[in-house]
Amino acid sequence: MAVETGRITTDIPARLDRLPWARWHWLVVIGLGTVWILDGLEVTIVGSMSDALKDGDTGLGLSNFDVGLxxxxxxxxxxxxxxxxxxxxxxxxRKKLFLLTLAVYTVATxxxxxxxxxxxxxxxxxxTGTGIGGEYAxxxxxxxxxxxxxxxGRVDVAINGSFWIGAAGGSLLTIPLLDPNVIDAEWGWRLAFGLGGILAIGILIVRKNxxxxxxxxFIxxxxxxxxxxxxxxxxxxxEESGKRLHPVSETITVRQRKAIGLGLIARTVFTLYPRRTILCFSLFVGQAFLYNAFFFTxxxxxxxxxxxxxxxxxxxxFAASNFVGALALSPLFDSIGRVQMITFTYxxxxxxxxxxxxxxxxxxxxxxxLMGAIIFFFASAGASAAYLTASEIFPMETRALCIAFFYAIGTAAGGISGPLLFGWLIERASDSGDITKIAIGYFIGAALMIAGGLVEAFLGVRAEGKSLESIAQPLTVEDDEPEAGGRSDDRTAPAPA
Structure with a gap:
């Protein structure tokens, strides 16, 4: 239930948006963005250690299907x-939860x-997955x-692309850890997971600041x-930039609330923003199937x-190409634009x-x-932009839940089915050694990515350079009632109050 506590007119959003880049922003990037390195580390360790985990003596005796499972x-x-x-x-x-979710991940890994x-x-x-999923939101x-x-745009795409720093690190880490001449086979894969927990503790220390x-x-x-x-x-x-900040004149008036009910949030997503809902679902399903199916297996x-x-x-x-792609292409999402770049990369x-x-x-x-590196050089930037899209095109009060919703729905559709499908395809084809029998997984991933790109071309939101409040006004904004038939879900018009 939403409980209104008062009204406030504030210039805080405009003041935050007019800041020049400084070392303080790097604190945010390092303290928060590095979690994707952990996710990349987790996924890569599992993918790299499939053989070690299958061994019944030094591993856990997993089958090909178990690896996908x-x-x-x-x-x-x-x-x-x-x-x-x-x-x-x-x-x-935000802060309570980004500390709690990292703690859950650390204990589980x-x-x-x-x-x-x-x-x-x-x-x-x-x-471990619950902690990482909570982190995304x-x-x-x-x-x-x-x-x-x-x-x-560039920060979000690059940060989400940092998943691949962890992926590359995890790949290289497994080389000595899986070498029986360096570390006993029974302990190598266990140490890899343990090191993920140590890295998480270091991130937690930075994140507290x-x-x-x-x-x-203020809402x-x-x-x-x-x-x-x-x-x-x-x-x-x-102090860090040596620049004196200019005053701002833009303000926003909101009705403050202690809590906002899930009913209002659901109505906002599905009634006021149906086109944006379809857009996010399409982007998340495509990238989730592609990445989870291909990289997990x-x-x-x-x-x-x-x-x-x-x-x-x-x-x-493969991982290095993904990170370089996200890093190299990320500025174009601010300069050329979200719609053009997401469509192109998908x-x-x-x-x-x-x-x-x-x-x-x-x-x-x-x-x-090599072919995978070329494909995912472009796909990594597009996939990272899916998270950017979900996080900026819905009202602030619903932002984290919208990210979570589309991540969960899209990933459930593509990320759970993908590894299971590929694991089954590999299991079925392993006896004959015929790699072409897994091609259907590639075709499904290709179709979903192309479909996501086409949906972006028609329904994408031009959010580059705009404040979050102008892309989608807060639910609590104090404004005139919208006219009947108002355009709450077009590319440029703000949402109604």
Whole structure:
């Protein structure tokens, strides 16, 4: 139930958006954005260690299907965690939740290292996923509300692309950890999971210095705390940049509320923004199937069909291409525009993936990895922009839950089915050694990516350089009632109050 506590006119959003880039913003990037490195580390360790986990003596005796199942269980946990922690993020605040979700991840990934049997392993993977899913909701909402509008696109895309730093690191890490001449085979894969927990503790220490979102605070009746935080940020940025900040004249008036009911949030998403809902669903399903299906099982593909013993080098090259793509293309989402860049990256990567499927039997391990690197150079930027889209085109009060909702629905449709499908395809094709039998997975991923790109072309929102409040007004904004038939869901018009 929403409880109104008062009205306030504030210039806080305009003051945050007019800030020049400074070292303080790097604190936000490092403290919050580095969680994607953990996610990349998790996914890559599982993909790289499929053979180690299959060994009944030193591993857990998993089958090919079990490897795919473990990926699906992790993603299922992420979906549930996103929804559970997402609504808490909108209700209780960004900071409480981005500390709590990281703690959940840390405990669960360390528990994975001590798994004595497959059941323990699956349960630990599930709770590791819940922590990561909650992170997506809490972190994306906090980052977008703290980063100036002029930099929001490139920062969001690059941060989400940092997943691949963890992926590359995880790939290289598994090389010595899976070498029995360096570390006993029974302990190598366990150490890999344990190191993820150590990295998370370091991130938690940095993250404690990141403030609560002032935007969330003033809407929830804590305007004095919000004002104090913004003044502190302004002083810090002036000192670090050497620039005197100009005053702002733009203000917004909101009806403060302690809580906003899920009914109002649901009505906002499905009634006021049906086109944006379809857009986000399409983008998330495409990228979730593509990435979870391909990357969760790529190590298994290499070892089963292409006689690769040590997959770490291949995955590291693949991961490096993904990060470079997101980093190199991210400024274009602010300069050229969201719609053009998302359409381009989705459609191109989908077409290339489909072509790869047709000629799958002609690739070696090296050339397939090279082709994958080219495909995902473009796909990584598009996939990262899906999170950017969901986090900026809905009202602030619903932001974290909207990210969680589309992440969960899209990932459940693509991320759970993808690993299970690929695991089944690999299992079925392993006896004959015919790699072409997994091509159908490539074709499905290609079709979903192309479809997502076409939906973006028709329904995409031109959000580059605009304040979050102009893209979608807060539900609590004090404004005139919209005219009948008002355009709440077009590309430029703000939402009604």
């Amino acid at each position: 473990a990926g699906a269980v992790y993603v299922a946990g992420a979906c549930i965690g996103a929804l559970f922690f997402g609504q808490l993020t909108d209700r209780l605040g 360390v528990a994975t290292a001590f798994a004595p049997n497959p059941l323990w392993y699956f349960i630990a993977r599930f709770f 809490a972190i994306n909402s906090a980052i977008d509300e703290l980063i100036p509008a002029a930099y929001r 990141v403030p609560e979102s002032p935007r969330w605070l 929830h009746g804590r305007e004095e705390e919000a004002e104090e935080i913004v003044r502190s940020i302004e002083r810090t940025v002036e 790529y190590g298994d593909t290499l070892t089963t069909f292409l006689d690769v013993d040590q997959v770490g080098w291949y995955l590291a090259i 459609v191109l990567s989908g077409v290339l993936l489909g072509v790869t499927g047709f000629f799958l039997d002609s690739f070696t391990a090296a050339t397939l990895t």
